[in-house]
Every structure is written in structure tokens, then in C-alpha cells.
Amino acid sequence: MTILYDEAQEAIAVESRRVLDDKYDLQRLLDLVDVTGSFDEELWQSAVEQGWTALAVPEQYGGLGLGLVELGLIAQNLGALTVGVPFLSGNDAFVQLLLAGSDEAAREAWLPRIAAGEAIGVAALGEGTSPFPAAPAATVVDGKLSGSKAAVAGALKADAAVVWASANGKPALVLVELDDTMRRAVDSFDNSRLYGELVFDGAAATVLLEGEAARKAALKALARLAVVTACEQTGGGEQAMKIARDYALERKAFGQPIAAFQSIKHRIAEIYGLVELARANCIDAAARESEADFVLKACAARLSASEAYDTAARDAVQIHGGIGVTWQLGLHLHMRRARSLSAELGSPLFWEDLLVSELEGATA
Amino acid sequence: MIDLDEFRAKARDWLSTMAGEFGREARRGLSPEQDLALGRRYMAAKYEAGFGGINMPVEFGGRGLSGLHKIVFETEEMEIGFPTVYFGISLGMPIPIIMKFCEDKAWVRERVIAALRGEEIWCQLFSEPAAGSDLAGLRMKAEQDGNGWKLNGQKLWTSHAHLADYGIIVARSDPNVPKHKGLTYFWVDMHAQGVEAKPFELLDHEVVCNEVFFDDVKLTDGQRIGPVGGGFGVALATLMIERYVAGDADGFGPTIPFFVDFARDVELNGRPAIEDGRIRSAIARNYALRNGLRSIRDRAFLMMEAGMEPGPEGSLSKLASVRSRQKLSELAIDLRGAAGLAYDPDAGSKEDWVSSWLSVPTGRIAGGADEMLLNTIAERILGLPQDHRPDKGVPFNQIPA
Numbered sequence: 201m202t203i204l205y206d207e208a209q210e211a212i213a214v215e216s217r218r219v220l221d222d223k224y225d226l227q228r229l230l231d232l233v234d235v236t237g238s239f240d241e242e243l244w245q246s247a248v249e250q251g252w253t254a255l256a257v258p259e260q261y262g263g264l265g266l267g268l269v270e271l272g273l274i275a276q277n278l279g280a281l282t283v284g285v286p287f288l289s290g291n292d293a294f295v296q297l298l299l300a301g302s303d304e305a306a307r308e309a310w311l312p313r314i315a316a317g318e319a320i321g322v323a324a325l326g327e328g329t330s331p332f333p334a335a336p337a338a339t340v341v342d343g344k345l346s347g348s349k350a351a352v353a354g355a356l357k358a359d360a361a362v363v364w365a366s367a368n369g370k371p372a373l374v375l376v377e378l379d380d381t382m383r384r385a386v387d388s389f390d391n392s393r394l395y396g397e398l399v400f401d402g403a404a405a406t407v408l409l410e411g412e413a414a415r416k417a418a419l420k421a422l423a424r425l426a427v428v429t430a431c432e433q434t435g436g437g438e439q440a441m442k443i444a445r446d447y448a449l450e451r452k453a454f455g456q457p458i459a460a461f462q463s464i465k466h467r468i469a470e471i472y473g474l475v476e477l478a479r480a481n482c483i484d485a486a487a488r489e490s491e492a493d494f495v496l497k498a499c500a501a502r503l504s505a506s507e508a509y510d511t512a513a514r515d516a517v518q519i520h521g522g523i524g525v526t527w528q529l530g531l532h533l534h535m536r537r538a539r540s541l542s543a544e545l546g547s548p549l550f551w552e553d554l555l556v557s558e559l560e561g562a563t564a
Numbered sequence: 565m566i567d568l569d570e571f572r573a574k575a576r577d578w579l580s581t582m583a584g585e586f587g588r589e590a591r592r593g594l595s596p597e598q599d600l601a602l603g604r605r606y607m608a609a610k611y612e613a614g615f616g617g618i619n620m621p622v623e624f625g626g627r628g629l630s631g632l633h634k635i636v637f638e639t640e641e642m643e644i645g646f647p648t649v650y651f652g653i654s655l656g657m658p659i660p661i662i663m664k665f666c667e668d669k670a671w672v673r674e675r676v677i678a679a680l681r682g683e684e685i686w687c688q689l690f691s692e693p694a695a696g697s698d699l700a701g702l703r704m705k706a707e708q709d710g711n712g713w714k715l716n717g718q719k720l721w722t723s724h725a726h727l728a729d730y731g732i733i734v735a736r737s738d739p740n741v742p743k744h745k746g747l748t749y750f751w752v753d754m755h756a757q758g759v760e761a762k763p764f765e766l767l768d769h770e771v772v773c774n775e776v777f778f779d780d781v782k783l784t785d786g787q788r789i790g791p792v793g794g795g796f797g798v799a800l801a802t803l804m805i806e807r808y809v810a811g812d813a814d815g816f817g818p819t820i821p822f823f824v825d826f827a828r829d830v831e832l833n834g835r836p837a838i839e840d841g842r843i844r845s846a847i848a849r850n851y852a853l854r855n856g857l858r859s860i861r862d863r864a865f866l867m868m869e870a871g872m873e874p875g876p877e878g879s880l881s882k883l884a885s886v887r888s889r890q891k892l893s894e895l896a897i898d899l900r901g902a903a904g905l906a907y908d909p910d911a912g913s914k915e916d917w918v919s920s921w922l923s924v925p926t927g928r929i930a931g932g933a934d935e936m937l938l939n940t941i942a943e944r945i946l947g948l949p950q951d952h953r954p955d956k957g958v959p960f961n962q963i964p965a
Contacts, residue, residue, distance in 0.1 A: 203863050204870065445946055460949040462935075465942040472941055473884060476877040477856030484859035500852040507849075552848035553841075559824055559851065560838065 203487045205269070213273040219250055220281050226530050232284045232392040233536070236385050237356050239392050240284030247285060248317030256292050258299070261311030268424060268486045272431035276482075279435030279509075279541075282533040284392030286353040287320050289428045293421050294321025297362040297373055300417035301408030306375050310360060320357055323425065324398050325364040325418055326350035331546030332364070332422055338400065340367040340374055345405035348397055351386045353544050355396035363398070364418055367407055373414045374405040390540035423498035426545060427485045430498075430505035433541050434478040437505070440512035440534045441471045444519045451521075458519070467515055474508035481505070493562065499555035506542040506551075513538035565629060568636055575637045578613050579644055582606065588645030592910065596771065600727065603647035607682025616680035617655075624663055625677040631865040642812075645912060653723050654679050657802050658686035658732045662751060665789045665798065675730070687728035687754065689719040689776060690799065696721070697936045699734075700743045700796055701955070701963075704778065706735035706750070713737075713750065713788070715758075715781040721930070725761040725774035728754045732802070734795045739961040746960055747795030750787045757781065768922040769909065803932070811881040813857040815889035815927055817913055817920040820851045823892060826917075830899050837899055846895055850888050857881055876945045883937045886927035893921035 205213070223243050232238045247253065256271045257263020271292060278288065291314055298307050313319035327333050327350050338347030345365055355361075360377050367374065381403055386395035409417050445468050448459035458464050481504045485497035513534040517524040524531050542548065566574075584590065586606040591599055610616050618634040620626025627633075641648065659679050666672050678684040695702035704717035715735055725731065731752045738746035754761065758781040761774045790798040814820075824847060827838040837843045861881065864874035896917035897904040906918070913920040928934050942948040955963045 203859065204866055445948065449948065457949055459942075460951070462939075462951065465946075465948045466935070466938040468946060468948065469938040469941040472946060473880045476860065476880060477853060477884065480856040480859035480863065480877070481852060483863065484855065497855065499848070500855040503848055503852040504856055507852075549841075549845075552845045555848040555851060556824075556838070556844040559820070559847065560828075 203483050205273075209269055209273060212270050213277070216250065216252070216274045217277045217280070219246060220277050220283065224281050229282060229284055229392070229533055230527070230530055233389075233533070234391065236387045236391050237394065238284070239286065239357065239394055243283055244285045244287070244317075247288070252288060253291060253317040254315035257295055257311050257315040261307060262315040263311065264315075268427060268489050271428055272482060272486050275428045275431040276435035276438075279432035279437075279537070280439040282436065282537045286393045287357070289425055289432070290322040290352065290354040290358070291320060292428060293323035293425045294360065294362055296421045296424055297323055297408065297417060298375070300421065301373065301375075303375070303406060303408055306406060306408070310375075313359075319359040320354060322352050322354050322358040322361045323364075323418075323421060324349035324352055324355070324361045325422060326352070326546070331550050332418065334371075336364050336366050336371060338363060338365040340365050340372065340405050340407065343405060344402040345374060345376055345400045346402055348384075348399045351384075351395040351397045351544075353393045353395060353540075355398055356383055356385055356394040361398060362408065363400070363405070364414075365405070367410060370411045371414050371418075372410045373408045373418055375408055376400065376403050376405045388540065390536040393540050393544065395544070419495060422545075423495045424489065426498045426502040426551070427482060427489075429541055429545055430478065430485070430501040431482050433505035433509040433538070434475060434482055436534055436537055436541070437471070437475045437478060437509040437512040440509070440516040440531075440538075441468065441475055443531065443534075444468055444471070444512070444516035447520055464519060467519065471508070471512045471515055474504070474511055478505040478508040493558070496555060496558040496562065499551050499558060502545070502551045503548055503555065506548050509534075509538040510542055566633070568632060571629070571633050572636050572640065575615065575640050578615065579640055582609065582646070583644045586644075586646050588912065588915075591645070591647055599647050600650055603650050604682035606646055606648070607651055607680065611677075611681045617676065620659075620676065620680075621663070623669070624673050625680060630869050632862065632869070635861070635865065642914065645914065650685060650724055650727060651679070651682055653688055654684075654686040654728070657688050658730070658751075661732055661789065661798065661802055664801070666751075668786070684729040685724060685727050687722050687725045687731040687774075688802070689722050689725070689731045689733040689752070690802075691719065691721040693718060693720050697933055699799065700747065701960075702734060702736060702747070704733070704735040706737040706748055706783075708737075709782060712785050713748075713783040715750075715752070715778040715783065717778055719776040719778075720773075722761070722774045722776050723772050725754065725776045726763040728761070730754055731776075732789070734799050736960065737792055737795070740959050741793070742957050743955060743960045743963070744796045745793055747799070748792050749789040749795035749798040750783055751789060752781065752783060752787065766923070766926065768919070770923065811857070811861050811878070811885075813854040813861070813881070813885055814914075815882075815885035815887075815924070817889035817893060817924060818896075818915060818917065820847065820854060822915065823847060823850075823896065826896060827899070832899065843895075843899070846892065850892055853884055853888050857885055876941075879937060879941055879945070882927070882931060883934055883941075886924060887934070889920060890924045890928070893917050893924060897921060 252274055254263045255266050259265040314321055325332050358378055363374050363376055365372055365374050382399040384397040388395050448464050449457050451458050481501040485501040488494050488497050517531055523529055617626030618629050618637055619631050622628040662672050692702045707714050731754050733752050734747050734749050736746050737748040758779040760777045763771050763774045765771055827843050828836050830837045832840045860877050864878050867874045911919045913923045943950055
């Protein structure tokens with residue numbers, strides 16, 4: 201697959217950005233920060249109308265049948281504007297896991313609803329501090345799932361989850377409807393991510409995959425989720441860099457724009473470098489989804505995007521000086537989102553280890 | 565055009581048959597003269613085999629393939645450690661410049677083929693004792709002399725000048741105008757009367773750089789490249805080529821797989837170092853960085869092939885890769901404990917951490933110091949203001965010394 205965008209992909213990037221720019225409302229985003237369980241319902245409606253929920257769902261299930269590249273372009277724009285809808289990446293992981301299994305009835309039941317924006321899905325893989333435990337403690341016995349899964353984005357509004365659990369002494373991926381599931385909401389520093397722990401107590405669960413097949417599918421879905429999130433982080437990092445640049449050009453001190461001081465201009469140039477490396481890794485990974493080294497490339501994208509966004513957000517605040525730490529300016533939305541996106545899918549500590557394990561496998 | 569995978573397979577086949585005669589092992593213990601002679605023979609063999617000038621136009625004796633083909637070949641070639649170092653600059657900047665700007669195409673073709681075969685070497689005479697980062701502040705004097713020109717002055721840091729047959733040079737043809745506007749670009753015969761190259765040692769004893777003195781060196785006007793006073797533009801075009809030529813994601817040092825193998829073999833706290841989180845972190849971070857650079861480079865070449873202008877992110881390559889190499893080399897030396905103190909002067913910087921560490925500072929300075937690259941990114945790409953430049957717009961001969 202080529203790493204240059206075609207015209208349709210360019211159009212998705214431009215059009216989705218236009219829609220998001222139209223809907224952007226800083227005050228609404230600020231209002232969401234403090235309220236656990238809140239998200240941007242208006243923007244979510246637009247996303248559904250634009251067909252973003254259908255984007256990567258196969259056509260036979262009512263989707264548009266597009267791929268990771270297109271999804272990544274939208275995610276990049278979502279990230280740039282720190283939107284308050286956390287559902288697209290989780291939906292995609294849910295869809296991917298249903299597709300990896302062989303339960304056609306489950307696919308027919310859920311995928312058209314996901315595509316139409318009528319249902320929200322998540323992938324619940326992590327437990328405790330591990331985003332992907334080798335032997336999950338959550339257990340299925342006689343079709344009933346018990347145990348708790350670590351907080352995932354979107355969990356507070358999700359209708360169904362694919363859960364990484366143990367069944368018959370082996371790891372498995374199981375599908376669970378969340379109607380009756382207890383969700384332990386996280387009062388977060390970034391509440392519009394809708395973080396919630398899922399606590400199962402004998403919930404009806406359908407096994408989709410077991411054993412090594414389940415592990416491989418889960419790892420691949422996690423890697424794909426990492427790439428989508430890395431695109432979102434890259435978009436956020438780029439935007440934070442541009443905000444910092446624009447402010448440094450406008451703000452004057454000692455008789456000149458502060459951007460004329462090398463301590464400022466070099467800092468912004470360094471952020472540019474991090475953002476471009478992240479973007480390049482995202483493009484590379486998105487083009488290699490069907491290759492043997494996809495997980496390795498996803499790790500690289502995830503790591504460089506986390507570094508780029510964290511650095512960009514941190515330094516953008518610093519470059520602004522006092523105004524950067526005010527509530528009303530809203531630059532803290534990037535600071536918050538950079539941290540939440542870095543933490544929510546397994547921190548860089550996890551992805552570093554996974555990357556090296558993949559490299560060791562490749563060179564063994 | 566031959567498919568990349570097929571080309572890679574052909575290149576591998578040929579390179580493996582050459583490894584015994586020209587590879588790293590064959591070079592061990594050779595004197596500099598012997599190594600250069602071996603290098604010239606290797607270049608001739610490479611040309612005969614159809615792997616010389618891979619992405620250069622056929623009309624000039626090249627193969628007319630893409631930049632990606634060239635990268636594929638060089639990646640394979642670098643693994644085996646052939647003596648190609650003498651020809652990198654020659655073929656990298658001067659040869660493309662004469663192909664682009666010189667009008668006597670028959671003469672250019674002769675030079676290109678001779679350079680590809682390793683028979684002739686070109687150098688690039690830019691920096692001076694008082695002009696490095698501030699290239700446009702150079703003082704080499706070019707005066708009209710009859711129908712031609714006369715050069716007087718000194719160049720510095722010129723790689724391989726003592727081996728070179730020809731050079732490209734920027735000189736000041738008019739000191740009465742602001743510094744960028746008074747420069748003119750030429751090619752010179754390094755064997756001409758009045759040219760003297762004096763090599764000197766770098767901190768690792770490597771003899772690459774030269775001081776080059778010009779004493780009433782006569783040039784014809786046919787040796788001028790570009791318009792009188794237009795030398796800075798040609799120099800910028802040269803540096804733009806350099807930006808992509810200088811692109812190696814490993815910063816011309818050891819690779820990440822090489823570090824991984826090393827970290828498996830060496831112990832830390834009684835366990836293989838690769839099990840240590842600090843080491844894993846360093847591997848992962850540096851891998852991610854270099855993978856990003858490779859992706860940027862591949863995309864740039866694809867864009868060039870598709871007739872598009874590659875993005876400005878190509879300017880990150882040297883900045884990021886050489887810093888990565890420096891840190892990783894330091895870490896590798898640290899990991900070896902007291903054994904890290906040992907130094908083998910014959911080891912190469914692609915496969916020895918101390919050699920890599922000793923020679924890496926050059927990479928952070930040559931071809932644009934880190935600080936200049938950051939300025940370029942900030943000013944050209946991000947639109948941030950230029951530094952305060954007291955010499956701006958001032959005629960060169962009125963700039964306070």
C-alpha cells in the first residue's frame with residue numbers, strides 16, 4: 201500500500217476538518233471538563249450524519265468499507281480540536297474484534313447499528329495497570345462473565361463490549377451487552393473521554409475467539425487502536441504547536457516578538473520535528489496493517505505520537521507564560537488530552553516494552 | 565522500471581559476490597592509499613555491473629532509476645562495509661550540480677562517468693576559517709582577470725580535497741554589495757597551479773578534512789556555474805541536494821538491530837541488558853525516531869517520482885538521526901562497564917560504539933550545525949522571525965570585522 205494519500209483521502213481530511221471547525225465551541229468543551237459522564241452530543245450527531253461511524257465498517261454491514269488510513273485522517277482532526285466525543289476509536293476496535301471472530305449473528309446484530317450511530321462499542325482488554333494482561337482475571341464460566349476491566353474511553357455510554365477474559369483456562373475474546381453492567385465512572389481530569397471501569401457479575405457472554413487466535417486478534421486490534429489514537433495525538437500535537445507559534449509571533453517582549461528569541465523558536469522547531477516524526481510513523485503504520493511487522497510499526501507510531509503531543513502541550517503552555525495557565529484560554533484542554541490519550545491505551549512504558557519484544561522476535 | 569524487490573534481490577546477489585574482495589574484512593589493515601585504490605576498483609566494478617549512478621540520467625551515463633532504487637542499493641551496500649567513503653560527496657553534490665548547471669554536456673558526461681568509476685573525485689569548497697554557519701560571509705576572492713577569473717584565499721573543512729581532481733567553489737566576486745549578493749560559483753581543477761590542499765587530523769585521527777589555499781589560481785569564464793553574483797543561489801541548490809543525500813536514519817552509525825544484538829549479549833545486574841527497562845526504553849525511543857525518518861525519506865522519494873515537491877520535513881533527517889546515534893553510542897559504552905573504555909582505532913563507526921561516539925560530533929556540525937538546522941526549520945517552515953543580523957543589507961566590505 202502506498203504512503204501517499206489519494207484524492208478521496210485528501211478530501212476526507214479537508215471535509216472532516218471543515219465540519220469540525222464549524223462546530224468548534226471552546227466554551228462547550230470547557231463545560232464538559234468538570235462533569236463526569238458528559239460528552240459533546242451535538243458534535244456526535246454531526247459525526248453520525250457525516251458517516252464517520254460507518255467509515256471503517258464493511259459495506260455488507262451497512263458501512264463504507266474504508267480503512268485505517270481514512271479513519272486516521274478523521275482522528276487527526278478530532279485530536280486537533282480536542283473534541284468531546286470519544287467513540288470512534290473504541291467503535292473501530294469493537295468492529296475489528298467482531299470481524300476477527302466467526303460469530304456472524306453477532307456481526308449482523310451489531311455492525312449495522314454501529315455504522316448507523318445507533319450503538320456504541322468498546323474493546324475492554326486491560327486490567328489493573330496492564331493494558332493487555334497475558335492471563336486475564338476476568339473469567340467466563342458457563343457463558344457468564346465475572347470480573348472487572350480497567351477503565352476505557354467511552355465506557356460510560358457504550359452498549360456492548362468485546363472483553364479480553366479467560367475461558368476454559370485459555371484467554372478468550374467475548375462479546376457482552378452492557379445493559380446491566382455496572383460501570384464505575386472515573387472522575388477524571390478529562391471527563392469527556394467518558395472513562396469507566398466495567399464490573400461484570402455473571403453477565404451473559406458469547407465467546408468469539410479462544411486461545412492463540414484470540415491473543416493474536418486482540419493484539420492486532422490493540423495495535424490498530426494505537427494507530428488511530430496516535431493519529432489523534434498527532435493532530436493534537438500539531439495544533440498545540442501552531443497555537444504556540446501563532447502566540448509567539450503575536451506576543452512582544454523586549455521590543456520584538458518572543459518568537460525571535462532562539463529559546464522560543466528552537467523550542468517550537470523541536471516540537472515540529474516531534475510532530476512530523478509522529479505523523480510519518482502513523483502514515484507508515486497505517487499502510488502496513490496487513491504486514492507481519494504491523495504491531496512493531498504501531499508501537500513506533502504510538503510512542504512517537506505520545507511524545508509529540510505531551511511535549512507540544514507542555515511547551516505550548518510554557519511559551520504562553522501566565523496566560524497559558526488560565527482556565528478561560530483553554531490551552532489546558534490540550535494538556536489534559538495529551539495526558540489522557542497517552543495513559544488510556546497503555547502508557548509509553550507498555551508500548552516501549554512491546555516494541556522491543558516485537559524487535560526481538562524479528563531479529564531472533 | 566525494474567521493480568524494487570527484484571532490484572534488491574539483484575543488488576544483494578551482486579554485492580555478496582563482491583564482499584570477499586572489497587568488503588570490511590578485505591579492508592582490515594590497509595593503508596589509506598591501499599584502501600582508496602581498492603575503493604576505485606570497487607567503483608569501477610560497480611559501474612560495470614550496472615549499479616553506478618543508479619538514479620542519474622542515462623544521457624550522463626547513469627541508470628535512470630528512481631531515488632528509492634538508489635536507497636535500496638545503498639542500504640544493502642552499507643551492510644558490507646565497502647570502501648565508498650571517498651566518493652560520497654563527489655557523487656552526492658558536485659556531480660548533480662554540474663549535471664544541472666553546466667552547458668557543455670559532452671564534458672559533463674565524461675566527468676560523471678569518470679566520477680562514477682572512481683577515476684576522478686570531486687570536492688565541495690564552501691566553508692572557510694571565518695565562514696561556517698554564516699556561509700555567505702565567505703572571503704575567498706574571485707577577481708575578473710582578462711576574459712576569466714583569478715582566485716585568492718583559503719577554504720577549510722574541505723573533505724577529501726587532498727584526493728580530489730576537481731572541486732566546486734563559492735567565492736566573493738563583489739565585496740561592495742551585501743554579502744549574499746556578491747558571490748559567484750565555479751568549478752575548479754584541483755591540480756591547477758596555485759591550489760594547495762593540506763589535510764589535517766580530526767579528534768579521532770581521521771584524515772578527511774583539508775585546508776585549501778588558492779594563490780592566484782586562474783579560471784576561464786567557462787568554469788563559472790550560474791550568473792555572476794548568483795553564487796549563493798547555486799550554493800543553496802547544492803545544500804538542498806545535500807539534505808537528501810545526507811539522509812541516513814541511523815546517522816551513519818550503528819543500526820538499532822545492531823544495538824539489540826549487543827544488548828542481548830552484554831549483562832546488566834547479572835541479566836541480559838535487553839531485559840532492563842532503561843535499555844528497552846532507549847531501544848524503543850530510538851527505533852521510533854528512526855522509523856519515522858525512514859518513512860519521511862521514503863515518502864519524499866515517492867513524491868519526487870510522482871512529480872511533486874517533497875515536504876520540508878526532510879530537513880529533520882540529519883538533526884534527529886545524528887543526535888540519536890550520539891546518545892545510543894554513549895549508552896552502549898556505558899553498558900560495557902570498564903570494557904567500554906577500550907578503543908580499537910581500526911574499527912568502523914557503523915559497527916563499533918566507541919568509533920561511532922568519537923566521530924559523531926562531526927555529524928552534528930558538518931552540513932549545517934544543529935542550531936542552524938533549527939533556525940532553518942523555524943524560519944523557513946514555521947515562518948518564525950530571523951535572528952537579529954547586524955550585517956543584514958550592509959555591503960560586505962563595511963561589515964565590522
